Amino acid sequence: MPAIIQNVKPMKILLVCDLYPPEGFGGVQRAVSSLAESLVERGVEVVVLAGGKVNLVEHAKKVKIYRLRNITLPLYQHAPFVAFFGSRVKEIIDVEKPDVVHIELTTGLGWASLTEARKRRIPLVFTLHALPENVNQFLPIWPFNAFFGALFWRWIGLFAENVSAVTAPSVYALAQLTKRFRVRQAVRISNGLDLSEYGRQYSQKEALRKLSLENQKVILYVGRLHHEKSPEVLLGAVKKVVSEIPEAKFVFVGDGPMKNTLVTTSKKEGISGSVSFTGFISDEEMKLYYQAASVFVMPSAQELQGLSVMEAMAYSLPIIVARAGALPELVGQPKNGFTFTKYDKIDLANKIITLLGKGDLEVFGKNSYLQVQAHGLKYTAEKYVELYRSLLENKT
Numbered sequence: 001m002p003a004i005i006q007n008v009k010p011m012k013i014l015l016v017c018d019l020y021p022p023e024g025f026g027g028v029q030r031a032v033s034s035l036a037e038s039l040v041e042r043g044v045e046v047v048v049l050a051g052g053k054v055n056l057v058e059h060a061k062k063v064k065i066y067r068l069r070n071i072t073l074p075l076y077q078h079a080p081f082v083a084f085f086g087s088r089v090k091e092i093i094d095v096e097k098p099d100v101v102h103i104e105l106t107t108g109l110g111w112a113s114l115t116e117a118r119k120r121r122i123p124l125v126f127t128l129h130a131l132p133e134n135v136n137q138f139l140p141i142w143p144f145n146a147f148f149g150a151l152f153w154r155w156i157g158l159f160a161e162n163v164s165a166v167t168a169p170s171v172y173a174l175a176q177l178t179k180r181f182r183v184r185q186a187v188r189i190s191n192g193l194d195l196s197e198y199g200r201q202y203s204q205k206e207a208l209r210k211l212s213l214e215n216q217k218v219i220l221y222v223g224r225l226h227h228e229k230s231p232e233v234l235l236g237a238v239k240k241v242v243s244e245i246p247e248a249k250f251v252f253v254g255d256g257p258m259k260n261t262l263v264t265t266s267k268k269e270g271i272s273g274s275v276s277f278t279g280f281i282s283d284e285e286m287k288l289y290y291q292a293a294s295v296f297v298m299p300s301a302q303e304l305q306g307l308s309v310m311e312a313m314a315y316s317l318p319i320i321v322a323r324a325g326a327l328p329e330l331v332g333q334p335k336n337g338f339t340f341t342k343y344d345k346i347d348l349a350n351k352i353i354t355l356l357g358k359g360d361l362e363v364f365g366k367n368s369y370l371q372v373q374a375h376g377l378k379y380t381a382e383k384y385v386e387l388y389r390s391l392l393e394n395k396t
Helices: 027-041 088-096 108-119 142-160 171-178 204-210 231-236 238-244 259-268 283-292 307-314 345-357 361-375 377-393
Strands: 012-016 045-052 056-060 063-071 100-103 124-127 165-168 186-188 217-222 248-253 275-279 293-298 319-322 337-340
Touching: 012 027, 012 088, 012 108, 027 045, 027 063, 027 307, 027 377, 045 088, 045 108, 063 088, 088 108, 100 108, 100 377, 108 124, 108 142, 124 377, 165 171, 165 377, 171 186, 204 283, 217 231, 217 283, 217 307, 217 345, 231 238, 231 248, 231 259, 231 345, 238 248, 238 345, 248 283, 259 275, 283 293, 293 307, 293 345, 307 319, 307 361, 319 345, 337 345, 345 361, 361 377
Parallel strands: 012 045, 012 100, 045 063, 100 124, 124 165, 165 186, 217 248, 217 293, 248 275, 293 319, 319 337
Antiparallel strands: 056 063
16 A cells, blocks of 8 residues: 655646536546545645536636536436537636646547647646546447447547556456556556545444335345446346245446336336335435445446445445456455456356355455455555646656
């Protein structure tokens, strides 16, 4: 783990991300806002360039935020992006004079920031937060997927090869950049969690009672109900699990374009009594579900890290994840769960049955908690401070 940095010399960082709370929903904006606030705690001045419903400048938790008006496309309800920025990016960079520009998303706002920062020889950092599958809304149209994937990586390359350093939250994610592009510097830095926010307030029994799920074993999923997350694979495991463990309850927390299809399928399969779809819920209610769960499952094969998995680990939950992407990196030694063959609902069902049937759920949960400590936000912020300062020291 990196050493804790003391007495950081003040510097100013411009974080560029269309998605910044409360705009949009998902892991990116949570990771970026947490990083911004943690950097401020370490004496770094942070300015954010983000999207909003109107153009304005605001301050939140000592972070200065420039909001530029965004738009939402029908297929991207969860991810509005800035489409109207004109010369504002140039003006903001000239006024703020950041020491480093850190681009979190490769939208038009990110490209404009890259261009203006390069003109002024400002060190640049780019973080990979998405794969083609995470942004492609046309997954059933396979010929289009290949074209979209090629286009996506070509666009990513324009960022990766023109910045001072690239970062990614996992070994898998970083390899996606380094094997495709000639990058100047590549650093793996976890998205990080503020572990102080994940303290257990209730026992599992109390949380189950508050959710009216007494005497049930909750198998929890948290994420968008979208093809990229493969929630249908988890739903496909329900019948086999319930046949052996009748008290199993599958809870899907989140919303998305697949929700209606999943609900309809659960009714057709006669398993609707064993499945619950919560839709979007408050952070407090989400924490309650984490505390009520026996097992957390992430069936997605397209994860660059897995923030919701890490949150489950912070609540000492055993995990079951697809053997794909970066997710296996979170199932370590000592053992804290299982991996299953991606898209294989039978293998997933067997792993759930095995885990629920074992007497070491508590041991697996403790191991999850121990392993997630390495992803504490303080270490993430410290590694970014180290990176920013090294770029400034080597600036030519």
